[in-house]
Amino acid sequence: MRPFTYERAIDPEAAVAAVSKAGAKFISGGTNLLDLMKLEIERPIHLVDISRLPLKDIKEEPDGGMRIGAQATNSDVAADVRVRTRYPVLSQALLAGASGQLRNKASVGGNLLQRTRCPYFYDTAASCNKRDPSSGCAAIGGINRGHAILGASDACIATHPSDMAVAMVVLDAQIELLDADRATRRIAIGDFHRLPGTTPHIETALKTGEMITGVVLPAPPEGRQLYRKVRDRASYAFALVSVAVVVATERGTITSARVAFGGVAHKPWRAKEAEAALTGGTATMATYWAAAEAAMAGATGRGHNDFKIELAKRTLCRTLAHAAQEN
Amino acid sequence: MSLSTVGDTKNAENATENAKVALTVNGRVRQLELDPRTSLLDALREHLHLTGTKKGCDHGQCGACTVLINGRRINSCLTLAVMHADDEIVTIEGLGSPDALHPMQAAFVLRDGFQCGYCTPGQICSAIGMLAEAKAGWPSHATADVAAQTTALTDAEIRERMSGNICRCAAYPNIIAAIRDVAEGDRG
Numbered sequence: 001m002r003p004f005t006y007e008r009a010i011d012p013e014a015a016v017a018a019v020s021k022a023g024a025k026f027i028s029g030g031t032n033l034l035d036l037m038k039l040e041i042e043r044p045i046h047l048v049d050i051s052r053l054p055l056k057d058i059k060e061e062p063d064g065g066m067r068i069g070a071q072a073t074n075s076d077v078a079a080d081v082r083v084r085t086r087y088p089v090l091s092q093a094l095l096a097g098a099s100g101q102l103r104n105k106a107s108v109g110g111n112l113l114q115r116t117r118c119p120y121f122y123d124t125a126a127s128c129n130k131r132d133p134s135s136g137c138a139a140i141g142g143i144n145r146g147h148a149i150l151g152a153s154d155a156c157i158a159t160h161p162s163d164m165a166v167a168m169v170v171l172d173a174q175i176e177l178l179d180a181d182r183a184t185r186r187i188a189i190g191d192f193h194r195l196p197g198t199t200p201h202i203e204t205a206l207k208t209g210e211m212i213t214g215v216v217l218p219a220p221p222e223g224r225q226l227y228r229k230v231r232d233r234a235s236y237a238f239a240l241v242s243v244a245v246v247v248a249t250e251r252g253t254i255t256s257a258r259v260a261f262g263g264v265a266h267k268p269w270r271a272k273e274a275e276a277a278l279t280g281g282t283a284t285m286a287t288y289w290a291a292a293e294a295a296m297a298g299a300t301g302r303g304h305n306d307f308k309i310e311l312a313k314r315t316l317c318r319t320l321a322h323a324a325q326e327n
Numbered sequence: 328m329s330l331s332t333v334g335d336t337k338n339a340e341n342a343t344e345n346a347k348v349a350l351t352v353n354g355r356v357r358q359l360e361l362d363p364r365t366s367l368l369d370a371l372r373e374h375l376h377l378t379g380t381k382k383g384c385d386h387g388q389c390g391a392c393t394v395l396i397n398g399r400r401i402n403s404c405l406t407l408a409v410m411h412a413d414d415e416i417v418t419i420e421g422l423g424s425p426d427a428l429h430p431m432q433a434a435f436v437l438r439d440g441f442q443c444g445y446c447t448p449g450q451i452c453s454a455i456g457m458l459a460e461a462k463a464g465w466p467s468h469a470t471a472d473v474a475a476q477t478t479a480l481t482d483a484e485i486r487e488r489m490s491g492n493i494c495r496c497a498a499y500p501n502i503i504a505a506i507r508d509v510a511e512g513d514r515g
Contacts, residue, residue, distance in 0.1 A: 001364045003362075003364065004363060004364070006363040006407070008410075027407075027410075030405055030407065030410070031387055031405045031406075034366070034406065034407065035387060035405060038385065038386070049410055075460075075465070078466070078473075079464070079465040079466070081464075084473045084474045085474045088473050091466065091473045092468075095468040095470075095473065096468050100456070100460065100491050101387075101390060101400050101401050101402045101453065101456075101491045102387060102402065102491065104399045104401050105402070105406065234487075234490075235468060235487050235490035236490040236491060
């Protein structure tokens with residue numbers, strides 16, 4: 001690990017001021033950052049510890065929504081009774097990720113900003129446009145079983161590893177940010193993570209020195225929420241494919257539907273085409289399959305990950321059937 | 328606005344200036360001077376010589392380094408020692424002694440919940456943290472309805488909740504039996 005200096009920020013304003021120096025980075029739970037620092041993939045020269053900031057509250061908003069502080073741990077959010085009853089898809093997604101120990105440390109803000117687990121990004125001897133811009137992409141033509149099937153580019157086929165963010169995308173969450181000038185802004189989570197394009201090293205809409213202070217959930221959408229994750233082992237593994245749905249039915253007709261995928265793209269992937277195909281349709285497998293085909297119409301396999309296209313379709317159908325049945 | 332900075336910011340390339348940190352470990356306050364890079368795991372093992380906490384993967388994948396911070400289980404390899412001033416840290420050495428075993432330690436012995444023993448301190452700390460989580464009503468990935476107020480701690484629940492602790496000897500059936508014993512004892 002490269003040497004660095006360390007400070008603990010006392011309040012959010014002090015934190016954004018402290019991180020404005022060159023080479024400085026925030027540290028929160030540290031579960032991804034320290035892993036990458038050990039491998040010298042991340043090389044900050046100064047760490048600003050924001051884990052003790054008073055940004056841990058999970059509270060109800062007057063409009064029926066909720067606000068989750070960026071420093072709330074993944075465990076606290078998943079266990080919150082209000083989240084479990086009103087946003088079960090979020091609780092389910094969080095519980096599908098990592099391990100008990102990691103969830104106890106990892107923060108909501110850090111979860112959003114975690115880096116890809118692409119093995120070539122982790123292998124400093126391999127070319128990677130995300131780690132080392134313009135060096136190439138060893139995953140294209142390499143072992144790419146876990147890689148993206150949607151929204152990838154010739155520069156990068158990495159996926160975003162978060163489960164939590166997939167649920168937040170389907171819930172239309174807003175991310176609250178604070179910058180060095182103490183200005184705050186909110187951005188829709190769908191606009192927060194970027195597709196790789198020619199600049200896969202730029203992963204979010206976060207500006208230099210900006211800090212995530214919280215995530216705002218609008219009032220829960222109508223319908224049943226469900227998260228399903230498919231992975232190589234029963235627990236403690238990243239998704240090959242995951243699906244978050246919110247679906248409402250009335251006398252066998254789908255009145256509203258929301259769909260998002262994880263493990264398939266450089267960002268949590270909202271599938272509006274699938275939603276359009278579902279809305280107004282009958283709650284039957286034929287409708288679900290049409291929605292799955294619509295969601296994957298633009299999908300491209302890279303060889304080893306071709307199976308993910310079929311897997312994503314089937315996972316969506318199964319999840320919709322399960323959700324619609326219990327409406 | 329105030330900040331407490333440690334380390335030599337001008338010379339970060341060769342920063343060797345140590346940080347002073349007071350860690351409360353197993354009820355005792357320990358004053359240390361550490362390179363800011365020191366993980367909590369290395370501080371415990373190399374500086375405080377509490378070698379019960381084990382280094383397995385050093386990347387948060389195996390759980391051998393699990394300790395309890397303010398009663399919650401975490402991977403001590405993936406956190407910096409300097410981040411834990413003001414916390415109550417409990418390691419395997421703080422749970423019991425050979426003459427007075429913690430009930431979870433006794434259950435692991437009784438049920439033969441290990442073979443080589445390397446993952447065991449992490450398993451035991453994790454199991455204690457896990458039972459506290461279950462007692463507080465936390466659901467898991469194995470819970471059918473996350474909104475339910477209580478969840479029975481079935482073997483499937485124990486397996487899922489303990490998935491962050493890998494046992495290369497695969498003593499899992501006996502580890503689950505030991506944890507089940509303690510959980511049932513708690514209920515009685």
